[in-house]
Amino acid sequence: MKQQIPAATPQKPVEQPKEEVKSKEAKPVAEKITAGHIHLSGCTGCEVAIADNYAGLLTLLDRYVDWVYDLTLADVRHVPKMDVAMVEGSVCIQDKLSVEEIKETREKAKIVVALGGCACYGNITRFARGGQTNQPQHESFLPIGDIIKVDVYIPGCAPTPQMIRNVCVMAYLLLKGNPDQQALAKKYLTPLMQLAERGTEACGCDLMIEVVNQGLCMGCGSCAAACPVRAITHEYGKPNVNREMCIKCGACYAQCPRSFFNFDVINEYQGILDAITGALQ
Amino acid sequence: MGNELGKYTNCVSARSTDKEILKKAQDGGIVTQLFAFALDAGIIDGAIVAGPGDEPWRPRPIVATTREELLAARGTRYNISPNVSLIKEATRSYGLDKVGIVGTPCQMQAIRKGQLYPVGLRDVPDKIALAIGIFCMENFPYQSIVQLVEDHAGQKLESVKKMEIGKGKFWVYTERGAVVQLPLKVTHKYEQPGCHVCLDYVANLADVSTGSVGSPDGWSTVFVRSKSGEDVWSKAIAAGCFETKPIDQVKPGLELVTKLANEKISKNQKTVEERMKFGVGKGLRNPYIKP
Ligand code: SF4
Ligand code: SF4
Ligand code: SF4
Numbered sequence: 195m196k197q198q199i200p201a202a203t204p205q206k207p208v209e210q211p212k213e214e215v216k217s218k219e220a221k222p223v224a225e226k227i228t229a230g231h232i233h234l235s236g237c238t239g240c241e242v243a244i245a246d247n248y249a250g251l252l253t254l255l256d257r258y259v260d261w262v263y264d265l266t267l268a269d270v271r272h273v274p275k276m277d278v279a280m281v282e283g284s285v286c287i288q289d290k291l292s293v294e295e296i297k298e299t300r301e302k303a304k305i306v307v308a309l310g311g312c313a314c315y316g317n318i319t320r321f322a323r324g325g326q327t328n329q330p331q332h333e334s335f336l337p338i339g340d341i342i343k344v345d346v347y348i349p350g351c352a353p354t355p356q357m358i359r360n361v362c363v364m365a366y367l368l369l370k371g372n373p374d375q376q377a378l379a380k381k382y383l384t385p386l387m388q389l390a391e392r393g394t395e396a397c398g399c400d401l402m403i404e405v406v407n408q409g410l411c412m413g414c415g416s417c418a419a420a421c422p423v424r425a426i427t428h429e430y431g432k433p434n435v436n437r438e439m440c441i442k443c444g445a446c447y448a449q450c451p452r453s454f455f456n457f458d459v460i461n462e463y464q465g466i467l468d469a470i471t472g473a474l475q
Numbered sequence: 476m477g478n479e480l481g482k483y484t485n486c487v488s489a490r491s492t493d494k495e496i497l498k499k500a501q502d503g504g505i506v507t508q509l510f511a512f513a514l515d516a517g518i519i520d521g522a523i524v525a526g527p528g529d530e531p532w533r534p535r536p537i538v539a540t541t542r543e544e545l546l547a548a549r550g551t552r553y554n555i556s557p558n559v560s561l562i563k564e565a566t567r568s569y570g571l572d573k574v575g576i577v578g579t580p581c582q583m584q585a586i587r588k589g590q591l592y593p594v595g596l597r598d599v600p601d602k603i604a605l606a607i608g609i610f611c612m613e614n615f616p617y618q619s620i621v622q623l624v625e626d627h628a629g630q631k632l633e634s635v636k637k638m639e640i641g642k643g644k645f646w647v648y649t650e651r652g653a654v655v656q657l658p659l660k661v662t663h664k665y666e667q668p669g670c671h672v673c674l675d676y677v678a679n680l681a682d683v684s685t686g687s688v689g690s691p692d693g694w695s696t697v698f699v700r701s702k703s704g705e706d707v708w709s710k711a712i713a714a715g716c717f718e719t720k721p722i723d724q725v726k727p728g729l730e731l732v733t734k735l736a737n738e739k740i741s742k743n744q745k746t747v748e749e750r751m752k753f754g755v756g757k758g759l760r761n762p763y764i765k766p
Contacts, residue, residue: 243597354597385592388765408760409750412614412669414578414585415536415557419564420595430533430617431555431667445595447766451585452669454766463587463680464701467600 227369229278229362230263231309232299234292235319235335236283239352240310241266244280246355250474254359258366258473272298278365279303280358281344284312284319284335293341300342305365308344308390309358311351311443313337315396318351318441337394347389349396349444351422361386363470378459378466385454389444396444398425398435400453406432410452420449479736480729481679485699485708488690488725489717499549501639502687503695505717506577506607507549509683511542512711513575519604522575523565524548525556531632532624533617536561538569551609553638554617555667559585563595566602573604580675580684583608587680605707608678610686610696610732612640612739619665623647628655641687671746672762676736683708689732690725696732 231241241264245251255261263270263279273279279299285292300306311317316337324333338344346365348357361383368379398421405411413431418424425439426446433446447453459466490503496511497504506524513519526537526548534556539545558578565571576586583606590600615623624632628647639646644656678684682704689696697719699708711717722729751758 348594350594352597354593354595356593356596356598356600360591360593382591385766392766404760404766409668410672410760410762412579412581412667412673413555413557413616414582415560415562416585416589418557418560419562419589419599422595428557428560431557432616443595448592448594449589449596451581451588452672452762455584455588455762457674457763460584460587460591461680463591467590471601 225370226258226260227278227366228260228262228274228276229280229365230261230268230273230276230303231265232263232273232279232281232295233265234281234283234296234313234338235286235289236310236312238266238282240280240282240313243310243352243355244358247359250355250359253474254362258370259362273302275302277303277369278305278307278362280307280309281313281338282309284316284337285341286332287334287336287341288332289329296338296341304369305345306338306342307346307348307361307365308338309348310353311349311396311441311445314339314344314347314349314389315394315442315444317443320442339390339394344390346383346386347444347448348386349389349448350420351441351443351445359474360470363473381456381459382466385456388454389448395442396447397442398433398437398440398446400444400447401426401433401435401450404447405450405452412452414451416449416451417446420445478679479733479740480677480698481675481684481700483698483700484705486722486729487697487719488694488722489685489697489719490694492715492718496546496549497693499546501549501551501637502693503685503690503697503717504549505683505685505695505697506609507545508716509607509707509711510539510545510575510577510605512714512716513605513707514540514542514545516707516710516714517573518707518710519573519575520571521565521569522577522605523558523561524577525552525558530617532620532635532638538565538571540569540571550637551639552620553640554615554620558582559589562586562589563597563599566599572602574599574602575605575607576603577607577609578678579611579614580608580678580680581611581669581673583678583680583684584675605703606680606682608681608684610677610684610688611673612676612735613663613666613670613673615662615665616667619667622665623657623662627657627661630655671743672750673743674740674747674763676739677732688735689722689728694720694725696722696729 308314319335364379367375418426491508521540525534528535637648647655682701
C-alpha cells in the first residue's frame, strides 16, 4: 500500500506566476512560521548544530522560518512572541534572569522545543556543583522541563543537524501545511512529544531499565552508535554502559528502536525523507 | 494479513555466479556478491558486515572495504552481531560517504528510524547507500549457541563447519562430516527474548532483502524494495553477477515465505499484547505505543 506523502510546499495558491517552479520562489513571507533560539546554560553546540545545516538552513530561513530571536544572530533584546522556541541549555535556578527567560519563553511561544541534552535532561550540567568564576554560587542546573511544560524533545549532545532540520520542517507543516501534511507532522512529532512527557532524567542506564530489563533488546547496536562519548560497547550483543563516562544526554535511549518505533511513520521513510530533502532543495 | 512481505517491486530466486563467493556462502551468496559488486561499481565505499570475532562462531561487526574482507564474513552465524553500532563510525573514522550495511530486519528498522530520527547519528541519514536485510525468524545470544552446539549437539564449536535452520530443524555440520539435527522445540527457549516482540520476517525496510526460505537449496529468495535497491540490483544483473529464476517458477516459492511471515508476526503480535497484561494490573513496556 503506497501512502501519499504530502509535498512539503504549502498548498495555498500564490498570487502571480502559474508555473509550479516559479511559485516556489515567490512564497509570501506571511506563510512562514516564526522561531527563535533561547540560550540558557548550554555550550552553543546546539546552535552550531543548527548552523551545520549550511545551505539547508538558508533555504529554511528563506522559505519556511522567520528567525525572530537569537542572542548570537538577531539583534533583539527580549523574547518576542513566536511559533517555535528552540531552547538550548538547562536553567540555573540561582540565576534570576535565566528563570525569568524560560518562563517568558513559555508564555511567548506556541511550541517549546528542548533542543539538546542539557535542555531535555540536564546532560553534563547535571554534574555541576558551583564554584566557577565569576558566579561560584551558580550551582543548581535543571532541565527546562522541571520549570515549564515542554512540548517536544530533541535529545543528544550535540543534537544532530539532520534531526533539527527534520523537526523544523515538520513544525512548519504542522502549523502551515494542508490537512494531510498536518497529519503527517503530528505523527512524526508524537514520539518526540512523548519523550517530553516521559520526564527530565536520562542516562545510559535507561537501556538497561527500559530495554534490557523489559525483555526488549535485540542487540542492533544503535545505542552504541548514538553515544557521543563512546560510553557504550556491546558485550555478547547487549549494551554495556560505562556509567562513569555517561554524560546523560539521552541520545542512546531515544535512538534505540525499542524505545519507540512508530510503524505508521517509519514504514514511509522513503517518501518522508524525499519530502524533507525536497523541501530544502 | 496482506502486507507481511512489505513493499517490493521485484522478487526472484537467485544465486551468485561467482564460484569463490558461493563456496562458503550460506545459500546463494547474495549479500557478499551484491556488496562486492556495489564496491566495484562505486555504489558503496564500504559495508558493515559481521566479520570474524575473538571466539569461534562469534561475529564482530566490521567495516569491510575490500572483497577479501567481504569474503571473510560469508555465512550465517545465528548469533547477535550489533552491526548498527558501527554506522556512525563508518562515516567518521572510515570516512565513508556511501555506506552499505547488512543486518536482520530489526537492524533495518534501526537504520530507517536512524534516518528519520537521527538523534545521535550526525550526518548518517544521507549516507546509507545500500541496506541489505536478511530474513529472520529469531536470533540467539552467543552463549545460547554454545549451549546448543556443545551441550545439546555435543560438538566442539571450533569443529563446526556450518549451522543452519531449515526444514523445522537446527542443523550442525562439522568439518569431519558429522551432521547433528536438533528439533526447534529444543532451540526455542534459548532465543533472544527481544525477538519475541519482533513484527518483521523478511526485512520490509531494507533496500534489498534475502534469505533461503522460498528457494531451492543453494539459491536465495530476493526482494528488491526501494529505489536504491532497484538501481543496484538492475546494475548487478546487467553485469552478470547473478543467475535468477522467476519466483513463481521455483518450489516452495512465495507461498512458504508468506506462511512463515504470517506465523511469526501473529505469534509475536500476541506476545506484544500479552506483555501489556503481564503482571497484576501492571504490564511490560510496548515500544510500538510510546517510549
Ligand atoms: S539500541 Fe539496540 S542494542 Fe541498544 S538497547 Fe536498543 S535494542 Fe538493544
Ligand atoms: S550512555 Fe552515552 S548516549 Fe546514553 S545518555 Fe549516556 S552519554 Fe548519552
Ligand atoms: S527475530 Fe526480529 S528482533 Fe530478533 S534478530 Fe530477527 S529481526 Fe531482530
